Amino acid sequence: MKISTCVASMGIVAVVVYFMMIGDCGHKEQFKRDASHKSISMTALTGKPNLVPIAIIGSGPAGLSAAMYAGRARHHTVIFDGPLKGGLLTNTTWVDNWPALPHYMGPEIIDKLRGQVESTGVMFLPKTVSSVDFSVWPYTLTTEDGIAFHVLAVVIATGATPRKLGVLGEEKYMGYGVSSCAKCDGPFFKDKEVVVIGGGDSAVEQAIELAPWAKKVTVLIRKNRMRAAQSMQDRLKNYDHVSLRYHVDIQEICGDGEEVTGVKIYNNKTESVEFLPVSGVFLAIGHDPNSALFANSLELEFGGYIRTMNKSQETSVPGVFAAGEVEDNHYRQASVASGNGVKAALDAIEFLSSIGYDLKMADQLKTQLVRKEDFIEAEEADVPLLTDYAEFKEFMKEHPDMLVVVDFFSEDCSSCMTMLPKYAETAYEFKDKAHFFKVDVGAHLELAQEFFVYKVPCILVFKNGNLVSRFASAMSKQELGDFVQKSLEDSIA
Ligand code: NDP
Numbered sequence: 001m002k003i004s005t006c007v008a009s010m011g012i013v014a015v016v017v018y019f020m021m022i023g024d025c026g027h028k029e030q031f032k033r034d035a036s037h038k039s040i041s042m043t044a045l046t047g048k049p050n051l052v053p054i055a056i057i058g059s060g061p062a063g064l065s066a067a068m069y070a071g072r073a074r075h076h077t078v079i080f081d082g083p084l085k086g087g088l089l090t091n092t093t094w095v096d097n098w099p100a101l102p103h104y105m106g107p108e109i110i111d112k113l114r115g116q117v118e119s120t121g122v123m124f125l126p127k128t129v130s131s132v133d134f135s136v137w138p139y140t141l142t143t144e145d146g147i148a149f150h151v152l153a154v155v156i157a158t159g160a161t162p163r164k165l166g167v168l169g170e171e172k173y174m175g176y177g178v179s180s181c182a183k184c185d186g187p188f189f190k191d192k193e194v195v196v197i198g199g200g201d202s203a204v205e206q207a208i209e210l211a212p213w214a215k216k217v218t219v220l221i222r223k224n225r226m227r228a229a230q231s232m233q234d235r236l237k238n239y240d241h242v243s244l245r246y247h248v249d250i251q252e253i254c255g256d257g258e259e260v261t262g263v264k265i266y267n268n269k270t271e272s273v274e275f276l277p278v279s280g281v282f283l284a285i286g287h288d289p290n291s292a293l294f295a296n297s298l299e300l301e302f303g304g305y306i307r308t309m310n311k312s313q314e315t316s317v318p319g320v321f322a323a324g325e326v327e328d329n330h331y332r333q334a335s336v337a338s339g340n341g342v343k344a345a346l347d348a349i350e351f352l353s354s355i356g357y358d359l360k361m362a363d364q365l366k367t368q369l370v371r372k373e374d375f376i377e378a379e380e381a382d383v384p385l386l387t388d389y390a391e392f393k394e395f396m397k398e399h400p401d402m403l404v405v406v407d408f409f410s411e412d413c414s415s416c417m418t419m420l421p422k423y424a425e426t427a428y429e430f431k432d433k434a435h436f437f438k439v440d441v442g443a444h445l446e447l448a449q450e451f452f453v454y455k456v457p458c459i460l461v462f463k464n465g466n467l468v469s470r471f472a473s474a475m476s477k478q479e480l481g482d483f484v485q486k487s488l489e490d491s492i493a
Contacts, residue, residue, distance in 0.1 A: 042356060045138060048150040051368045052078045053357065054348050055141055055151040057129050058290075060087020061334045062324025063157035064113045065341030066348075070155075071120025073349050076362060076369050078123045080143065083418065083476060085126070086110040087159045088287070088325075089334050090414035091183055093205060096231060099335055107414070109334070123372050126421070128476055134297040134317045144478045149370060152357060153319045153348040156294065156306060157341055160287035160325035165197065169253030169260075173281075175455040175472025177260025178253060180283045182209035184413035187445050188454040189214045194280035195263060197250055199226040203284035204236060210282065211239045218276070220248040220265065253281050259454065280454075289326045298322075305329045313344035319355075321347045380424035383407075386437040389450045395435070400464050403434035403491055405484060406451070408458040410442045415474035416457040422477040423459075430484050434461075461487040 045051060054070040056063045056079040063079055070077040084090070092106035101109065118124070127143040138150040162180035164170055170178055179185040182196070186209050194214045196206045199221035210217045217239070224246050226233055236242050247269040254262045254275070262277040291304045299307045299316035306315055306322040313321040321344040324337035352358075362369070386392055386406065396404060407423045409416035420438070427436035441448040441456055451460060458472040461484070469487045 042361070045150070045152075045365065045368070047368075048138060049368060050147070050149045050370045050374075051138070051365060052076065052141075052149050052151045052370050053352060053362060054078075054153050054155065054345070055149060056080065056155045056157060057141070058082050058087065058157035058159055058324070058326075059085055059114075059124070060089060060157060060159045060324060060337065061110070061113065062159070062326075062337040062341035062344070063087070063155065064110070064117050065338040066155040066157060066323060066345040067117045067122045067341075068113070068120060069342050069345035070348065071117060071122040073345075074121075074359060075349065075352065076123075078125055078149070078370055079117070080129050080141070081124060081126045081418075082158065083128050083474060084159075084415050085418045086114070086414060091181055093183065093209065095334065097333065097335065106334075113338075123370070125372075125375060126377075127375075129293065130476075130478075132293060132297055134320055137319065139320070144476050147375075152355070153351050154321065155313075155341070155344040155348055156315070156320065156322040156326055157324045157337075157344070158290040158293070158326045159337075160289050162202075162283060163286045163288050165250055165253075165283060165285060167250050167252055169255060173253055173255045173260045175458060175470075176258065176452075177255065177279055177454055178281045178283070179455050181413065181415075181455075182206035182282050184410055184416065185280075185282075185455045186210050186213045187410075187441065188448065189280040190445075191215045192279040193277070194218075194282060195220050195276065195278050196282045196284055198284035198286070199223065199228060200284065200286065201228045201232050202286075204228045204232040206282045206284045207242050208235060208239070210280075211242055214280070215241065217242045218278075219244045220250065220263075221246050222249055222268070223247070224269075258452070287325060287332075289329070291326050301329070303329055313340055313347050319348070319351050321351075377421075378425045379428045380421060381427035381431055381436065383424050383427050383436045383438050386439050386447065387444055389447060392437070396462060396465050399435065402463070403468070403484075403488055404462045405430075405434050405436045405487070406460045406462070407436070407438045408441050408448055408451070408453045408456050408460070409438060410440070410456045412442065413456050419457050419474055419480075422475075422480055425477060426480045426484060429481060430488075433488060434484060459483065461491075463491040 054075050054077040056067050059081045067079045089106040089110050095104055095106050098109055129141045130144040131142045133140040138152055141149045190213045193216040196203050196219045203219055207217050207219050247267050249266045249268050251266050252264040262275050264275055266273050289305050291306050301307045306327040308327050313323050315322050323340035323344040439447050455472045457474055460470050461468045468491045
């Protein structure tokens with residue numbers, strides 16, 4: 001039976017009032033309620049492939065909690081993992097304020113939650129949404145590999161990204177001494193002096209992560225007090241070589257052209273300027289919401305947070321909900337993100353019901369609903385682990401014309417682990433044009449040092465013994481492919 005006749009026979013000509021009016025003044029002021037109310041009907045679903053009743057973008061605490069409720073309501077739900085599977089909590093260590101688990105590791109909380117969600121039948125897709133169209137219902141989400149999904153309701157749970165200082169030297173030395181992840185990059189600073197910038201819980205956490213490695217850790221705080229919870233601050237007392245300095249603004253991150261050699265700091269109380277010699281600079285100055293993807297479709301608040309309204313997780317577009325750090329600029333706690341994820345799922349379920357979508361209709365639509373088996377993983381190459389520098393030099397000597405790509409990863413770095421399968425797929429795609437290695441820096445730190453790698457993930461590309469290109473940050477599958485392709489072209493030019 002065609003959906004149009006099915007809808008008619010069920011007497012459901014569901015109407016949802018919705019509105020959207022795109023303004024022309026950038027992402028601050030785009031949408032206003034439209035009094036002329038357009039209607040949408042279930043017939044709009046006729047013939048649409050890849051239908052998703054509830055789509056969840058992002059897999060941190062907000063996305064997973066939303067998925068758990070959507071799954072338990074027996075709605076066909078798809079969660080798009082995004083570039084950092086599990087979200088920022090996978091980059092933290094001990095969490096003391098997750099309900100009922102008084103002292104638990106961040107990544108373990110995520111693992112438990114993911115397991116709980118999987119048991120409800122929710123479909124996880126290891127894909128990143130790269131564009132959205134909320135102007136026509138069903139809405140369209142397109143992933144970075146170009147696949148379009150037609151969605152009836154959406155929960156945005158894309159989280160936030162560590163903020164940058166915006167001072168001189170920061171971009172230049174990113175990956176050469178500047179980092180936002182002590183858990184990933186701490187081992188590169190063994191017996192060295194480092195600074196952590198910031199006064200929040202993340203700064204404390206980064207200092208504690210660095211303590212076993214660095215000779216000296218100085219936390220630079222711009223005010224006369226820390227913002228971190230007292231219980232977090234108390235943890236620092238266990239480390240004699242971790243100290244705090246207040247009233248410090250960073251003016252510049254300095255280096256010798258290759259790596260960080262220190263920071264130029266300004267004391268905003270004494271008004272004096274000083275050069276502090278250090279090898280590592282760890283940024284812990286808060287986060288910015290990952291909302292750029294929605295800037296032209298949803299109403300945003302100051303700071304780029306998605307506006308939610310009516311004491312719910314509703315955004316300015318009906319059927320589109322947001323939860324977690326992408327919309328919460330005040331509480332920013334994993335447990336609050338989780339609670340708001342639950343609210344967003346309940347809102348999405350209510351929205352589906354309001355438009356006449358129910359489990360009977362799901363059954364009618366089942367041939368159009370997205371299926372996991374349609375997204376069989378791309379083929380992956382078996383990328384060899386490099387364990388010895390001499391072995392690498394020998395390989396280069398034997399293959400002078402071959403492009404050689406090396407991925408440095410650490411098992412403690414969640415963005416590295418998310419990237420590894422994409423790296424293997426890229427290796428398969430370029431198997432006739434380049435040779436790929438990977439280095440586990442947790443097991444072979446000395447190799448990272450030989451290659452002057454101070455941050456993971458980091459990709460180096462060589463030809464004929466020379467470094468062709470380098471990229472020290474996480475990349476999507478598309479970016480990896482483009483990067484290898486460009487390196488190939490550069491190496492020929
Ligand atoms: P916060 O926003 O809490 O803190 C950011 C810190 O950076 C503040 O001290 C701020 O200073 C400082 N800062 C901001 N901009 C600059 C700048 N340009 N120069 C120098 N300093 C700057 O962010 P966090 O990432 O620390 O924490 C985010 C949320 O995550 C919080 O809610 C926190 O509780 C939570 N969290 C929990 C953890 C856990 O439980 N294990 C671990 C990590 C985070 P100022 O105070 O002057 O504004």
